[in-house]
Amino acid sequence: HNYTTEEELCILEHVIKARKMGVTTDAKIWKDILANG
Incomplete structure (x- = not known):
């Protein structure tokens, strides 16, 4: 998956x-990112 700049x-x-x-x-950081979208 290539992330966009945004x-x-x-x-x-x-x-x-x-x-x-x-x-x-x-x-924990990733869990937080995924939880908050």
Whole structure:
């Protein structure tokens, strides 16, 4: 799956937000991304 730039920015935003909240595991970050779409 090739991500569009928009999708990448959205994912990046989620990752940054998650890291700020102290979420360090990628699995939790991805679960969060998938849950929030």
